[in-house]
Amino acid sequence: MIQQYSSALLERAVDEFAKLPGVGRKTAMRLVLHLLRLDVGKIDTFTQAVSTLCHNVHYCHVCHNISDEDTCQICASPSRDKSQICVVENVQDVMAIEQTQQYRGLYHVLGGVISPMDGIGPHQLEIDSLVDRVDSGGIKEIIFALSSTMEGDATSFYISRKLKPFPDVMLTVLSRGMSINDELQYTDEVTLGRSLANRVPFTGM
């Protein structure tokens, strides 16, 4: 019987693409055949962009966000409020919050949440470095902006215990409730219950 792929090089490239998350072998084949139709120059641009990033990536030594320098633009910016730290799970969360254009403080990227099921304990996360930042002074507020899951809540709780020695630092958490434009009847009961319990004064919006 003839092997599935007519070219070992093709098979190797498809294998590599199929290792990416959410990419099956058929999608991998489609992507590789797309690349094959491009000029060799464009392929080089593609592989070099990936390679350059992975060989030269920096993480900000303050907040652990991905950066081109040792200190990221947000931490280095004189216009950001250095007394606020927003604690997030990953780099995408920083981007999501930046896109709201509602936050002018700094960040702290944990690199995940505590999840014993996945073998992730507090020491694999950037929790000690957060405590060090608070310890070095000048911080007025820590905003927990983690996922609204058991793991996210447990992580916020763990960090709040670690921050016990700093009673002057205010700890806050993102509000939870109905999403904007949600219809009440389709909101799940836990969210609706939380929304009701955490109701706020009506200001006429």
Added chain:
Amino acid sequence: MIQQYSSALLERAVDEFAKLPGVGRKTAMRLVLHLLRLDVGKIDTFTQAVSTLCHNVHYCHVCHNISDEDTCQICASPSRDKSQICVVENVQDVMAIEQTQQYRGLYHVLGGVISPMDGIGPHQLEIDSLVDRVDSGGIKEIIFALSSTMEGDATSFYISRKLKPFPDVMLTVLSRGMSINDELQYTDEVTLGRSLANRVPFTGM
């Protein structure tokens, strides 16, 4: 305002992934962050597999399938029936037919179908080289295995006209009808009509 990406290198890699078909910016970001979590060695394996393929790819000079040699394994195999040529649109189609394990002849990869809407005319396809293969003799049957679309049908028709000078070569086309395991009531009317018109003697399966 801070730019969307905290790193220009990150943005460049995401840009490159987002150029792939069916990959949006969010997916591209997810793929790039996945790669960033890997060892640098694995990244190099990934980029080298892509690069090596695209720099060293060969197309079989007989059937135009992707190959590591000038003649592909199928065309070079002594056990294949060299009097049959199955005409397909692309490399994936060869793989699909090989996987049925029902075909022992050769292939001819056109590289697409005639599609004036996409600016693809007969001369961008490997049609002349197919006529040359037939002209050089020894071919008994051409099997049209193109997509069951207007473009596929038009391409088969165009090629059949080009093969008029070879009346001894039998032209066949894949049968069309209900898919195996399809329920009759859910089969579309055109397919069902074609299935009825092309009914075959009942052999008790």
